[in-house]
Amino acid sequence: MLELKVINDNPAPSKKGGCSAGSCGSNDEQMSHLPEHIREKVYNHPCYSEQAHHYFARMHVAVAPACNIQCHYCNRKYDCANESRPGVVSELLTPDQAVKKVMAVAANIPQMTVLGIAGPGDPLANPERTFDTFRQLTEKAPDIKLCVSTNGLSLPECVDELVKHNIDHVTITINCVDPDVGAKIYPWIFWNNKRIHGRKGAAILIEQQQKGLEMLTARGVLVKVNSVLIPGVNDEHLKEVSKVVKAKGAFLHNVMPLIAEAEHGTFYGVMGQRSPNKAELQALQDACEGDMNMMRHCRQCRADAVGLLGEDRGSEFTLDKIETMEIDYAEAMKKRAVVHAAIAEELNAQAARPAQKNDIPAHYRPVLMAVATSGGGVINQHFGHAKEFLVYEASPAGVRFIGHRKTDLYCSGGDTCGDADTALQTSIRALEGCEAVLCSKIGYSPWGELEAAGIQPNGEHAMEPIEDAVMAVYKEMIAAGKLDEAPALYGAGNAA
Amino acid sequence: MALKIIESCVNCWACEPLCPSGAIHEAKPHFLIDAKKCTECEGDHADPQCASICPIEGAILDGLGVPLNPPGSLTGIPPERLQAAMAEIRAR
Numbered sequence: 403m404l405e406l407k408v409i410n411d412n413p414a415p416s417k418k419g420g421c422s423a424g425s426c427g428s429n430d431e432q433m434s435h436l437p438e439h440i441r442e443k444v445y446n447h448p449c450y451s452e453q454a455h456h457y458f459a460r461m462h463v464a465v466a467p468a469c470n471i472q473c474h475y476c477n478r479k480y481d482c483a484n485e486s487r488p489g490v491v492s493e494l495l496t497p498d499q500a501v502k503k504v505m506a507v508a509a510n511i512p513q514m515t516v517l518g519i520a521g522p523g524d525p526l527a528n529p530e531r532t533f534d535t536f537r538q539l540t541e542k543a544p545d546i547k548l549c550v551s552t553n554g555l556s557l558p559e560c561v562d563e564l565v566k567h568n569i570d571h572v573t574i575t576i577n578c579v580d581p582d583v584g585a586k587i588y589p590w591i592f593w594n595n596k597r598i599h600g601r602k603g604a605a606i607l608i609e610q611q612q613k614g615l616e617m618l619t620a621r622g623v624l625v626k627v628n629s630v631l632i633p634g635v636n637d638e639h640l641k642e643v644s645k646v647v648k649a650k651g652a653f654l655h656n657v658m659p660l661i662a663e664a665e666h667g668t669f670y671g672v673m674g675q676r677s678p679n680k681a682e683l684q685a686l687q688d689a690c691e692g693d694m695n696m697m698r699h700c701r702q703c704r705a706d707a708v709g710l711l712g713e714d715r716g717s718e719f720t721l722d723k724i725e726t727m728e729i730d731y732a733e734a735m736k737k738r739a740v741v742h743a744a745i746a747e748e749l750n751a752q753a754a755r756p757a758q759k760n761d762i763p764a765h766y767r768p769v770l771m772a773v774a775t776s777g778g779g780v781i782n783q784h785f786g787h788a789k790e791f792l793v794y795e796a797s798p799a800g801v802r803f804i805g806h807r808k809t810d811l812y813c814s815g816g817d818t819c820g821d822a823d824t825a826l827q828t829s830i831r832a833l834e835g836c837e838a839v840l841c842s843k844i845g846y847s848p849w850g851e852l853e854a855a856g857i858q859p860n861g862e863h864a865m866e867p868i869e870d871a872v873m874a875v876y877k878e879m880i881a882a883g884k885l886d887e888a889p890a891l892y893g894a895g896n897a898a
Numbered sequence: 899m900a901l902k903i904i905e906s907c908v909n910c911w912a913c914e915p916l917c918p919s920g921a922i923h924e925a926k927p928h929f930l931i932d933a934k935k936c937t938e939c940e941g942d943h944a945d946p947q948c949a950s951i952c953p954i955e956g957a958i959l960d961g962l963g964v965p966l967n968p969p970g971s972l973t974g975i976p977p978e979r980l981q982a983a984m985a986e987i988r989a990r
């Protein structure tokens with residue numbers, strides 16, 4: 403059985419959930435409301451284990467265009483903002499096209515183990531298209547797990563159909579449990595052939611979400627809850643949401659930042675609703691998610707990407723290309739099984755690695771560091787090629803994963819480099835709060851600008867395992883006396 | 899009489915599967931209602947389905963050319979309250 407290391411530098415939890423050191427205790431506590439069979443699933447999950455995430459990939463297909471509610475942070479021109487980055491438009495596929503694409507990718511990228519439908523609208527508002535895709539895949543590619551994300555309005559009526567397929571987990575976006583809060587987020591819903599506005603609509607939506615959540619957990623389906631943090635609307639309220647959904651058996655409550663830009667044309671964007679800053683976000687994530695750091699990487703999914711963390715091979719699988727591919731899936735499945743077994747072995751070996759003792763005096767403050775990686779759990783990406791950074795926190799207690807920071811590529815090479823400077827600034831902004839960035843290589847000019855912004859670039863740990871490297875840099879900072887000075891950007895509000 | 903989709907349609911697909919008369923189809927640059935097929939949902943539903951789910955104010959007109967979802971009807975904020983609402987939201 404695959405036993406993953408879920409907490410950095412701590413031994414994997416045993417079946418009894420006993421774990422001796424560090425933050426593992428609190429993690430155990432968060433998971434203690436879950437039935438044993440769900441806990442097992444989560445610990446070993448390619449989507450939710452930070453460790454496994456470096457080795458497995460998932461993909462999404464856009465088969466579900468329509469939506470049955472209006473969120474103030476969405477304007478329908480882009481993919482559903484609950485599950486993807488803002489401003490992304492996916493190519494709409496028919497169920498047949500989607501099935502073909504998934505099988506083509508799975509045959510060529512054996513690490514692809516999870517297929518999600520998240521939009522571009524609400525999958526359950528398009529039940530024929532969504533379930534046709536699931537039906538075909540459950541039959542033709544039984545080694546692929548399926549997941550789906552929904553706003554929850556149609557969830558109760560879909561539960562029976564959902565559990566017929568190879569469904570691995572369901573994500574519900576729940577932004578509130580109070581209709582008065584809901585009325586500020588959802589102007590209307592479409593329900594029983596009518597448009598229902600305001601508080602009344604929000605109340606129905608909330609009721610359906612909660613009912614759907616209960617029905618799924620009663621059947622042993624993993625349910626993750628996403629919430630969008632909207633300052634001044636649901637920020638404090640999300641703590642209540644967290645309590646309620648965990649009591650009903652959601653295994654993870656994931657808090658994502660509202661991203662409201664006027665140019666996206668959403669109601670919030672146009673009206674000037676602000677997004678949360680990084681400190682507000684992290685404070686709320688700590689309050690709602692606690693220390694379930696193993697899952698933080700799975701925040702806003704990369705709905706537009708195909709491949710492993712940090713890479714996108716989508717262009718190899720365009721419609722005209724997959725049309726010409728001949729796929730022998732039975733053959734591919736054998737190959738995939740071999741690759742999956744090798745990954746399991748590698749993860750087992752990592753889990754077996756003895757916990758490090760780091761004897762750092764407890765008074766040193768924690769430090770955030772960003773890491774550029776293209777997968778494999780090592781630092782192996784050029785700073786300028788990183789589309790996203792992984793952020794880790796180093797503290798005397800050890801190294802823990804905090805989350806993703808997405809960035810626009812600041813350098814795409816060649817003649818598009820004219821915009822490099824402003825885009826580099828975007829990258830630097832994305833790294834706000836980090837005091838170091840670890841990468842395999844970095845150019846001369848970004849080096850200077852990062853330093854000027856108070857972020858120390860470091861290319862000395864190329865190809866080293868991420869956590870070891872982060873700890874090494876932390877120790878170097880201590881040795882250099884850097885942590886004796888006044889706390890830098892990431893001092894306040896940290897509970898680690 | 900029949901309803902009409904105009905150019906502010908964002909091609910979101912929400913209306914198409916709901917039409918009881920099969921009157922709506924995808925088209926470029928935007929979805930269209932076949933006036934010969936549209937029944938305004940008479941006999942099937944109390945409200946015209948396309949206009950009840952369309953997220954865009956002004957995208958669907960009635961037989962007289964009047965928008966079924968006039969400005970402010972979907973955001974819930976009438977135009978005269980827009981400035982005040984914006985100030986409220988910006989203060990958050």
Ligand code: SF4
Nearest residue numbers: 917936938939946948
């Ligand atoms: S009013 Fe009814 S019949 Fe006419 S296009 Fe809209 S949904 Fe179809």
Ligand code: SF4
Nearest residue numbers: 907908910911913952
């Ligand atoms: S619901 Fe409105 S915006 Fe969407 S496709 Fe129909 S007419 Fe266009």
